[in-house]
Every structure is written in C-alpha cells, then in structure tokens.
Amino acid sequence: MVVEEDLEEERKQIIRRYRRMLRKAKPILKEGDAKLIKKAFNTSMEAHSGMRRKSGEPYIFHPLEVAEICITEIGLGTTSIISALLHDVVEDTDYEIDDIERLFGSKVATIIDGLTKISGVFEYGSSQQAENFRKMLLTLSDDVRVILIKLADRLHNMRTLESMPRNKQLKIANETIYLYAPLAHRLGLYVFKSEMEDLYLKYSELEIYNEITQKINATKDARGKFIRSFIKPIKDNLAKLKVEYEIKGRPKSVYSIWNKMKKQAVPFEEVYDLFAVRIILDVPYELEKSLCWQVYSFVTDYYQPNPDRLRDWISIPKANGYESLHTTVMSDKGQWVEVQIRTKRMDEIAEKGYAAHWKYKGGSNSSVETGLEMWIGNVREILEQNDGSAIEFIDDFRSNLYSDEVFVFTPKGDLITLPAEATALDFAFDIHTEVGSHCLGAKVNQKLVPLNFKLKNGDQVEILTSKKQRPNESWLQYVVSSKAKSKIKDALKEERKNIIDDGKEVVKRKLKQLKMEYHQDNLQRIADFFDTKSVPDLLYLIGTGKIDHSLIKSFKKEEKKKQNITEEVDQINQLEEKLKKSKTKDNDLLLLGDDLNIVDYKFSKCCNPIPGDDVFGFITVSDGVKIHRTTCPNAAELLSKYGYRIIKAKWASSRKHSFEAALSIIGTDRIGLISDVSNVISSELKVNMRSLSINTEGGIFEGNIQLYVEDTNHIGTLIKKLEKVQGVVKVSRLD
Numbered sequence: 001m002v003v004e005e006d007l008e009e010e011r012k013q014i015i016r017r018y019r020r021m022l023r024k025a026k027p028i029l030k031e032g033d034a035k036l037i038k039k040a041f042n043t044s045m046e047a048h049s050g051m052r053r054k055s056g057e058p059y060i061f062h063p064l065e066v067a068e069i070c071i072t073e074i075g076l077g078t079t080s081i082i083s084a085l086l087h088d089v090v091e092d093t094d095y096e097i098d099d100i101e102r103l104f105g106s107k108v109a110t111i112i113d114g115l116t117k118i119s120g121v122f123e124y125g126s127s128q129q130a131e132n133f134r135k136m137l138l139t140l141s142d143d144v145r146v147i148l149i150k151l152a153d154r155l156h157n158m159r160t161l162e163s164m165p166r167n168k169q170l171k172i173a174n175e176t177i178y179l180y181a182p183l184a185h186r187l188g189l190y191v192f193k194s195e196m197e198d199l200y201l202k203y204s205e206l207e208i209y210n211e212i213t214q215k216i217n218a219t220k221d222a223r224g225k226f227i228r229s230f231i232k233p234i235k236d237n238l239a240k241l242k243v244e245y246e247i248k249g250r251p252k253s254v255y256s257i258w259n260k261m262k263k264q265a266v267p268f269e270e271v272y273d274l275f276a277v278r279i280i281l282d283v284p285y286e287l288e289k290s291l292c293w294q295v296y297s298f299v300t301d302y303y304q305p306n307p308d309r310l311r312d313w314i315s316i317p318k319a320n321g322y323e324s325l326h327t328t329v330m331s332d333k334g335q336w337v338e339v340q341i342r343t344k345r346m347d348e349i350a351e352k353g354y355a356a357h358w359k360y361k362g363g364s365n366s367s368v369e370t371g372l373e374m375w376i377g378n379v380r381e382i383l384e385q386n387d388g389s390a391i392e393f394i395d396d397f398r399s400n401l402y403s404d405e406v407f408v409f410t411p412k413g414d415l416i417t418l419p420a421e422a423t424a425l426d427f428a429f430d431i432h433t434e435v436g437s438h439c440l441g442a443k444v445n446q447k448l449v450p451l452n453f454k455l456k457n458g459d460q461v462e463i464l465t466s467k468k469q470r471p472n473e474s475w476l477q478y479v480v481s482s483k484a485k486s487k488i489k490d491a492l493k494e495e496r497k498n499i500i501d502d503g504k505e506v507v508k509r510k511l512k513q514l515k516m517e518y519h520q521d522n523l524q525r526i527a528d529f530f531d532t533k534s535v536p537d538l539l540y541l542i543g544t545g546k547i548d549h550s551l552i553k554s555f556k557k558e559e560k561k562k563q564n565i566t567e568e569v570d571q572i573n574q575l576e577e578k579l580k581k582s583k584t585k586d587n588d589l590l591l592l593g594d595d596l597n598i599v600d601y602k603f604s605k606c607c608n609p610i611p612g613d614d615v616f617g618f619i620t621v622s623d624g625v626k627i628h629r630t631t632c633p634n635a636a637e638l639l640s641k642y643g644y645r646i647i648k649a650k651w652a653s654s655r656k657h658s659f660e661a662a663l664s665i666i667g668t669d670r671i672g673l674i675s676d677v678s679n680v681i682s683s684e685l686k687v688n689m690r691s692l693s694i695n696t697e698g699g700i701f702e703g704n705i706q707l708y709v710e711d712t713n714h715i716g717t718l719i720k721k722l723e724k725v726q727g728v729v730k731v732s733r734l735d
C-alpha cells in the first residue's frame, strides 16, 4: 500500500535526521551522553507520535531541528540537546513536568518548565504573550539556557513559517521582530538576530525582501572582484605578520540594507556600505589587541579612514560580550567600506554569543565576562522586583534590550556601563538603591551638576547625597535605566501606600467624630463628593493634606450644600449682569493709566491688578477708588452688596508702568535652581524683583516671588519662560 510505503520512508527520514543531529553533537559528548540523548529522542518520538506540523511533516522534525540549531549555531551541550528534544512535550502532549523530572532529572525539568507556555486566565490589561515572555525570562535566574533554546525554537518556527496561515505568519513574525530578535542581539547572537530580521521582512514585506535579495545576488560577482582588489595590498602586509588569518567579504543582511534605504531615503544602489570586509586573525590571546591594531594600521596605510566611524570594542567590549575593531575606509574606487578586524575567538563570540563566551571564560580576559554577566544580573534584578503588569515589564525590558551604552567611571576609577542617555541619577541607582534614593546631585569631572545631567563616555561621576532627599514623581523622567525606573517606582508606591494609610486613620477618626460609619459605601460617596477618581485617591489626597479632612463634615450636609451651590451660582450670574450693566454706562468710565484722569484711584492689595486684567473700580468710604480684578476673591461680595458703588474701569493705553504682581513657583529642588530662576527674571526679561522667598523640603522647592511687571502679556511670557527652567513644575500667578 502506498500509504504504508510513505510511512516507512518517513520513519527512515526521522532516523536519518536523528543521526545527523547526533553526529553534529559528537565532538562535545561525554560518556553516557549519547544514551541520554537517545532516551530523550525516544520519549519525544513517543509523545508526539501521530502529531504533524502544519506543513504535514511529522512533528518530531521540529524538536530535532531545534536541537541541531542549539548544537551547531549556539554551541550548547547535552542538557540543552535533551531539553530541546523535549521542549514541546509538556505543552502539547499528556506529559507533565513531574514525568520529565522523574525521567531526566530536575535540571531538564526546570528548563522545560520555563519553555512551557502558561495556560489559564489572565488579568485584564495583560496578554498571554507578555505573560509567557515574562515567565520565560523569570527562568533566566535559574538557567540562561531556557532563553537560548527558546530562541532556537523561535528561529526554526520562523524558518518554517511558510506553511502557516497568513494571520499566524504576521503574528509570529511581529513577535519575533519585537522581542526575540532584540533579545538575540542582546545575548550577542548576531547570526540569529540577522536571520530573524530577514525572515521578518520576508513575511511582512515580501516584495521589498525579494527586490533586495535579487539585487544582492545580482551584484555578487562585481562585489567579489571589488573585495579581491580591495584586500590585495593588505594581504602583502598580513603575510609579514606570519600568522594564520581569514578574510571574508559578506553583504549586510537584507533587513539592515532595507533599514539603511529607509533611514537615508535612498535606493539600493545608493546604500554606500552594502558589505563589510572582515579580517579574522588566528593568534594567541595575549597578542590579540596589538595585532588587531597592527592590522588596522595596515588597512589605513592604504585607505583613508573616516575618523567618525572608528569603533574599538576590543578595549571596551559591548555589554553582550562583542569584541571587534571596526573602521570605515574610502576605497580607491571611491566607495566606503567597513572593515572589521578581530580574532577567531572574538569571531566565535560574535557569531555564537553567550555559549561561546562561556567556552572562553576559562581564558584570562575578565572584561569580556563582566558586560554580559552584568546584564544578566541586571535582568535578574528587574525580574525579581517587578510586580507590575507583564506588559509594563516588557516595555521596561525592551528599553534595556535596544539601548546602546555609555561608559563612565566612579571616583575610584571603576568602569560603570549604563544605557545611552543615562543621567547622574541612573548612575546613583546603579551604585546602590540607597545612594539613588538620596541623590541630591552629582559632581561630574569635579563640576556640580543636577540629577538629570546626561552622562557622556569617560565622565567621572561622584554622587552627592542627603538623608533628607527622597524620590519623587519627576525623577521618573530623569532616568533611562530600567533598574533606576523600577527602584523609583517602588519608592513612590511605598510612599503612596504610607500616605494612604495615614489618610485612612484620619478619615476613620473624622467619621467617628461625625458619628458616621467607616465603610466602603460612605468612602465611595465621600470620594465622589470630593471628585476624586477612587477611594485610594481620596485617602491619598487626605493623607497629603491636599484635601482638608475638616471638610468631611461638609459632606454630611451634602444635600443642603448642593442646594446652596445652586443658589450661589444664581447669585454670581446676577452679579455679572449687574457688572455688564454698569459697564455700558459710558459716562462714568474710569480710564486707568491715563495721567489726565481726574479721579484718584489705587490698586487694591487683594488682587494686584495689572494692565490687561479685567477690572472694575470700587468707591471706598475713606480711601477713594480702589481697582479690583473681576476675578478678585472679594469681587463677588463687593458687586453684590454695593452695586451702586461700582465704577466701570478700563486700561487706557499701553504706556509702560510697573505694577506689582506675585508668582508662586513649584518645582523639584536641584543645585543652581534659584540662580536659574532669578536669572530668567532679572537678566532675560529685565523684570525687577521685589522679593523672593524660597522654601525647600524633601526635594520640593516652593517659592513666592513679588515682582514688578508691565501688563498681563509680560507676566504671561515670564510664566512661560520660568516653566521652561529645568526642575520647575508649575508657575502660577497669586491673587
């Protein structure tokens, strides 16, 4: 029968693939390993028997391929091979984690558990994918192999995306570009990352992908010729070094070429660095650096380098362990060419990432390990603190994945690596949470700088702390590292919690006094009464004193109060009518700022009117006419009780007079803030200050400024300028 023949052929095919995988693993196998791998293979075969992939192939092809990727492309060992073979068993078959533990031990079971998707219900605002990703990363604290196998799994799924329905293709391709490719990049798996990105492009923009691939192939011969002539003069010099070397010239990935086309808005033909020439030296570890620079010198003897494009990742490797020396030079054909100079060891780390890095860990280079291990340590820390939603977590995590780095130093000269754009505050939190939480400012290269000062490569940073300092909301805008962000969030949450507890006590006491019960229903009504978003918000505002607790008694008279409010509104409406009427009587118009005016007037102290304000005059019993703003807190009373004593008033001209006004200014305290504020006032706007009082507490800065201004425009400009001063949160005019 045909079908049986097919099955027989399929069985042979499975065995062939299994043997191929085993052959590749051979060099790394120790005694007894092959037996374990066979057991895992048989278990997986049996568990997945009868299952097929969307392509129609037997399911077992997939775990076999994933295992092979782990061996050949990452360089992983037996435990990983076993885990790769079994990675879908718990998720897709009747096997449980306990079965795996019984059969293969706890190490493999932990890895498989990390690779098994979570099932069940999710909180609102979360997503299954986010939760799964988070779960996978949580296992990172136990074993980084979980992530490496997951990446191999994802890569194989991307390679076999063809047979998936279109919507699945898009979903998987997008997840890959959003999370897995950056993750591969961060772990130093450049080959993985490039292939994932290219496959993403293939499934998201097939036409562009085909066009670029075609053009890369079409220019292959010309490129080969170009590279041969480019390296010819260098080769002669390399021969003198008497070391083994290899030169590769490969085009950049389709995806990166496409990105360049988009970024520079140019067609394929005009992307100038389509490929890179890579010179790989096979030299002993202690000669690596000097020989790489020697080769750099050969290259630049012949070709003019672009000084902006020299990258020395040998002296300071990237955080993912990448080491290489890059330069971009002008060829004699007038074309820019990127030249990457590295050793075999560096090349293997660049291609295979984390695993290769472990292989060389025995070597004496300690700086290679620090970057990547610090990162893993950092991820671990984020994971341990994070109790927010999975989506928030992924955002934080991604920001860590993509970032480039800035290298700075402690006063003792220790190197600290931070994400690009990091500030003094990031630095402080990197040193220690306590240092971060009490950070007042910093000295960068001996100069005082504020918390949000952006650090540059090579800066030497000393943190200044104060016991009184505490994190506040605006700090979140000052930092970029997820470590600092989560520590600040923690501190703010903690503080809010404490304040809510205080608020709770206050409300309890108050309600007792008012002989009312403390229960959810009453609390909700009080929250509505004060127009707060929720009960915790209400308790928080009461805790901070922003809502005066004594006002709770007015809640008791809510109904009556409501009535009163309607009455008040009526009254005010009547007053406005009156005021309008009085304004229409042109005969007693008082022109302000006009020296010819016969009527003597003064500006009231209660609202300090300045030209441009809506105003009215009020005839006082003993002090002549007083000018008030229509928004003056006393206006309502004056207008309603003494309507007959009101005179319409208006500003006559834009003649320059100085008027007194007062501003309130609130911000977060930092060194130099006061001088910045007074600078804006006195030098930039030439405003005369009468007095300035500043009060700082707990990092918050509150100031009262009395000053002389010309009119409302003037004060408006001033407020805008002041609000732009770093650290200033709010500026408002005081009545």
Ligand code: MN
Pocket (backbone or CB within 6 Å): 062, 087, 088, 153
């Ligand atoms: Mn899988």
